[in-house]
Amino acid sequence: VSPDSSATLALSDAQTPLDALAARYGAAPDVVPAHWNATLDLLLDHRSVRAYRPDPLPAGTLETLVAAAQSASTSSNLQTWSVIAVTDPARKARLSAIASGQKHIAQVPLFLVFLADLARLGGIAERRGIAAEGLDYLELMIVAMVDAALAAQNAVVALESLGMSSVYIGDLRKNIEATAAELGLPPKVMPLFGLCVGYADPAVRTDVKPRLPQGVVLHREQYRTDQPDHSIAGYDEAMRAFQEMQGMAIETWTDKVVARVRSPAALLGRARMRESLRHLGFELR
Numbered sequence: 001v002s003p004d005s006s007a008t009l010a011l012s013d014a015q016t017p018l019d020a021l022a023a024r025y026g027a028a029p030d031v032v033p034a035h036w037n038a039t040l041d042l043l044l045d046h047r048s049v050r051a052y053r054p055d056p057l058p059a060g061t062l063e064t065l066v067a068a069a070q071s072a073s074t075s076s077n078l079q080t081w082s083v084i085a086v087t088d089p090a091r092k093a094r095l096s097a098i099a100s101g102q103k104h105i106a107q108v109p110l111f112l113v114f115l116a117d118l119a120r121l122g123g124i125a126e127r128r129g130i131a132a133e134g135l136d137y138l139e140l141m142i143v144a145m146v147d148a149a150l151a152a153q154n155a156v157v158a159l160e161s162l163g164m165s166s167v168y169i170g171d172l173r174k175n176i177e178a179t180a181a182e183l184g185l186p187p188k189v190m191p192l193f194g195l196c197v198g199y200a201d202p203a204v205r206t207d208v209k210p211r212l213p214q215g216v217v218l219h220r221e222q223y224r225t226d227q228p229d230h231s232i233a234g235y236d237e238a239m240r241a242f243q244e245m246q247g248m249a250i251e252t253w254t255d256k257v258v259a260r261v262r263s264p265a266a267l268l269g270r271a272r273m274r275e276s277l278r279h280l281g282f283e284l285r
């Protein structure tokens with residue numbers, strides 16, 4: 001066990017709980033947190049990183065992250081996910097090309113691809129001579145996708161606790177067949193997303209990205225449809241301040257939402273997902 005593994009789990013001196021909440025919401029918090037500890041400190045400090053140093057990861061890092069990932073809950077303990085660790089520069093470059101050329105895929109020492117994996121259960125049934133008809137139903141696909149996502153996020157929390165950084169790569173789904181071929185996936189295995197893992201380049205500033213006010217996402221007892229519009233307008237302002245701080249192009253969050261949902265073309269190559277998944281052997285009944 002490397003000595004830094006517990007050291008980074010101390011509360012950071014620089015950040016009070018109120019600072020952390022202010023950064024997370026891009027606004028002065030209107031509640032004082034009832035609880036605080038090093039885990040909350042770590043979770044609220046999360047940020048995706050898109051610029052990395054080339055430094056290798058300490059030996060055993062991959063196995064530690066996978067153990068954390070496997071510690072997540074998994075529906076009925078079916079464990080319907082797998083992960084592929086990619087370190088070969090040529091393969092990372094090809095996966096980067098599939099994902100719109102995102103350069104951080106090639107930069108990081110470790111690129112993980114999380115898979116919704118129904119092939120393992122299918123193989124077990126097949127070896128018993130039993131038809132695995134349940135695998136053809138959307139329900140098991142949902143199980144596999146949820147399992148994979150929970151596992152991946154456990155890995156993210158683990159790697160951040162060790163001083164590493166990451167960014168998910170959903171753009172692998174822009175060409176899911178090409179991704180599956182690159183990774184040699186058998187039928188009934190879907191590449192859900194990638195995860196870049198490495199050490200953040202300290203020369204590139206990355207801040208905590210604000211989230212919607214809690215009142216927008218938190219409903220009590222029943223769903224409220226009378227959301228006040230002003231909460232979201234306030235969020236547009238918080239995101240604008242974030243984009244200015246990061247030197248990013250200014251685009252309000254509501255403009256981004258509208259652009260992303262307006263048409264199939266706005267799904268950026270992912271509008272034919274049902275057809276692609278059928279090619280990968282999923283019936284989705």
Ligand SMILES: Cc1cc2nc3c(=O)[nH]c(=O)nc-3n(C[C@H](O)[C@H](O)[C@H](O)COP(=O)(O)O)c2cc1C
Pocket residue numbers: 046047048049050099102167168169170171172193208209
């Ligand atoms: C499933 C998933 C796929 C994502 N795909 C990409 C991606 O392809 N490229 C990228 O730069 N960021 C990607 N992200 C990162 C999100 O843009 C990021 O989480 C979001 O903007 C919030 O920022 P934060 O993680 O820094 O808080 C993805 C995130 C998730 C959860």
